């Protein structure tokens with residue numbers, strides 16, 4: 001474990017200034033030492049990765065806790081599947097590229113999502129019709145209250161759309177140190193997502209590498225690059241409504257609609273925000289991206305307050321026009 005580093009600026013892709021004390025641990029044993037240290041100091045531990053899905057305050061009272069392990073080990077194999085155990089500190093996109101280069105199929109739709117492997121289970125990252133939950137066999141880590149190590153199988157992770165037990169009962173309670181992925185070289189590609197299908201039109205037969213390249217190209221075209229326009233990706237989740245709601249709301253028939261397995265209908269939060277005329281709306285240094293209505297960017301000097309006030313204005317406008325309350329996707333931290 002590193003020694004406690006005081007008053008560090010925390011990396012985050014919204015480029016918000018945030019000072020906190022930090023600790024880095026290599027894995028489970030050091031994480032248990034960190035729990036003992038925090039207990040002795042009477043401080044809380046806050047797990048973080050690359051900061052691509054967080055809205056940070058000017059200062060955090062808790063200790064920001066990072067996992068540095070980037071290792072990849074094969075821990076199981078049968079005729080069809082290999083199980084890879086990956087350290088939580090490994091960069092997500094690099095891991096996806098490695099698996100595809102080695103001939104494994106499955107993670108290609110999730111290419112170029114920023115962040116670490118350890119954060120991927122937290123909101124069950126998803127894109128272009130796939131979710132990471134389909135490939136997770138187990139999650140290993142440490143309970144930050146008791147200091148005990150624990151492994152959860154996929155069912156215990158309670159994965160659902162952009163959600164898991166780590167955002168629910170185990171929020172701020174569990175440090176993920178490693179994730180087991182179960183991958184096959186013979187799995188089917190999934191290119192049903194319309195934008196992806198259009199990008200791949202005419203390419204056959206398809207390989208996972210071609211799908212990965214298409215996803216990377218699409219994301220580069222459509223999403224603001226956090227290096228150039230600091231952001232945390234989608235700021236709001238897509239709302240899911242009942243069919244009766246759609247029939248009754250003004251303009252409901254024109255909305256893009258994505259039927260869900262349970263009969264309900266997912267709407268596009270980006271479409272709703274755009275149709276409230278909010279692209280380009282500013283609050284201090286925070287702005288609704290003109291390229292993508294679901295993205296809030298830091299145009300320079302934004303504070304957490306700017307970002308949250310802008311988000312509240314969006315929620316209010318969509319509520320007034322459509323009667324729907326948008327839910328924020330990134331984790332917002334107070335100064336506690």
Ligand code: FAD
Nearest residue numbers: 047049050051052053115116118119125126127176232233
């Ligand atoms: P952080 O932002 O640092 O943390 C996010 C949450 O995870 C926090 O609650 C934190 O406490 C927790 N956490 C992090 N590491 C650990 C750990 N080791 N143990 C326990 N808890 C931990 N998301 C998608 O789902 N799909 C997308 O397509 C997508 N596209 C994006 C595009 C852009 C341009 C950006 C900026 C973001 C995008 N995101 C997307 C959101 C984000 O990339 C993911 O949520 C990512 O998994 C966050 O990883 P991180 O390491 O940055 O985590």
Ligand code: NAP
Nearest residue numbers: 126127128129192193194195222223232233234238258268
């Ligand atoms: P898009 O293709 O313009 O589609 C807009 C929205 O409609 C998406 O949010 C998507 O929901 C939904 N959608 C479109 N086709 C669908 C289908 N066939 N079935 C179900 N839902 C469908 O989206 P985009 O903004 O360019 O993003 C592309 C993909 O990357 C999306 O999957 C998006 O979730 C993901 N992404 C996520 C983040 C993030 O921070 N969470 C940031 C950037 C991109 P879903 O979001 O449920 O897929």
